[in-house]
Amino acid sequence: SLSGATGRKVIITCAITGAIHTPSMSPHLPVTPEEIADSAVAAAEAGAAILHLHARDPETGRPDQSPEAFGRFLPRVKQRTNAVINLTTGGAPYMTVEERVQPAATFRPEVASLNMGSMNFGLFPMLDRFKDFKHPWEREALEASRDLVFRNTFRDIEFVLRTLGEAGTRFEFECYDTAHLYNLAHFLGRGLVKPPLFIQTVFGILGGIGPHPEDVMHMKRTADRLFGDQYRWSVLGAGRNQMPIAAQAAAMGANVRVGLEDSLWIGPGQLAESNAQQVRKVRQILEGLGLEIATPDEARQILSLKG
Numbered sequence: 667s668l669s670g671a672t673g674r675k676v677i678i679t680c681a682i683t684g685a686i687h688t689p690s691m692s693p694h695l696p697v698t699p700e701e702i703a704d705s706a707v708a709a710a711e712a713g714a715a716i717l718h719l720h721a722r723d724p725e726t727g728r729p730d731q732s733p734e735a736f737g738r739f740l741p742r743v744k745q746r747t748n749a750v751i752n753l754t755t756g757g758a759p760y761m762t763v764e765e766r767v768q769p770a771a772t773f774r775p776e777v778a779s780l781n782m783g784s785m786n787f788g789l790f791p792m793l794d795r796f797k798d799f800k801h802p803w804e805r806e807a808l809e810a811s812r813d814l815v816f817r818n819t820f821r822d823i824e825f826v827l828r829t830l831g832e833a834g835t836r837f838e839f840e841c842y843d844t845a846h847l848y849n850l851a852h853f854l855g856r857g858l859v860k861p862p863l864f865i866q867t868v869f870g871i872l873g874g875i876g877p878h879p880e881d882v883m884h885m886k887r888t889a890d891r892l893f894g895d896q897y898r899w900s901v902l903g904a905g906r907n908q909m910p911i912a913a914q915a916a917a918m919g920a921n922v923r924v925g926l927e928d929s930l931w932i933g934p935g936q937l938a939e940s941n942a943q944q945v946r947k948v949r950q951i952l953e954g955l956g957l958e959i960a961t962p963d964e965a966r967q968i969l970s971l972k973g
């Protein structure tokens with residue numbers, strides 16, 4: 667059964683590389699198609715049921731949202747694991763929604779991320795922590811985030827829902843604040859999204875809600891009120907908040923997301939050596955709470971995925 671002998675089955679999502687962190691920040695950030703594929707498979711072997719994937723230019727590490735870039739590692743990942751594939755439609759926050767939707771429209775994954783509102787996306791504070799950059803685009807991207815609006819209008823969101831929904835792709839609804847939960851409720855009210863809703867509440871990104879335990883409570887209370895049992899809750903904490911947020915929320919019934927997309931760390935001032943290392947750490951925390959890890963097929967059942 668999905669609620670194991672001792673505890674509930676918890677879905678671990680691992681976000682392998684993302685588009686926020688840059689290669690000079692950590693030698694362990696997967697950049698090339700080989701690195702992304704190997705890291706994804708290792709994360710699945712460590713216990714991740716869902717793999718959230720972005721692509722990068724192998725030379726510069728710059729985010730690359732072209733279907734070709736995803737095609738360089740996806741077949742290899744699918745050959746080596748039956749983990750659920752979750753392709754980003756967020757891309758990098760400065761890309762257009764037409765560009766951002768291309769990989770998922772091409773590969774029709776079981777899951778695609780969907781950002782539920784427009785927001786400031788403050789990456790520039792990382793310039794206080796990281797000083798030396800190999801590639802000029804790295805510092806430029808962080809600096810540019812002072813003026814950056816991550817655009818996700820109601821028309822953009824509807825466009826992604828219609829473009830991908832037709833192919834049976836379901837969504838990881840990225841909610842960075844309570845407003846985004848209300849936006850999701852709006853689309854539920856219009857029948858444009860179907861329960862169970864996989865809601866990924868995001869904590870600690872500058873421009874979104876903070877990482878305080880009361881912020882976690884506030885997002886959960888709001889989601890419970892708006893969606894009742896029609897949603898499956900998951901949390902991600904950015905940076906140093908990753909494991910504390912996972913621990914608190916898992917004890918309250920949440921699924922969890924880890925990965926180098928969301929945090930480069932494994933401990934205070936200690937860079938994580940791999941995505942799998944973060945999966946093993948969060949797994950330890952979850953099993954310490956008496957919880958069991960969901961397999962990919964159990965995750966498909968919990969989230970009603972097309973499989």
Ligand SMILES: C[C@H](N)CC(=O)CC(=O)O
Nearest residue numbers: 754755756757779780868
């Ligand atoms: C905070 C995360 N970067 C949220 C994210 O993963 C967005 C996406 O890819 O669509």
Ligand SMILES: [Zn+2]
Nearest residue numbers: 684754756927
């Ligand atoms: Zn992402």
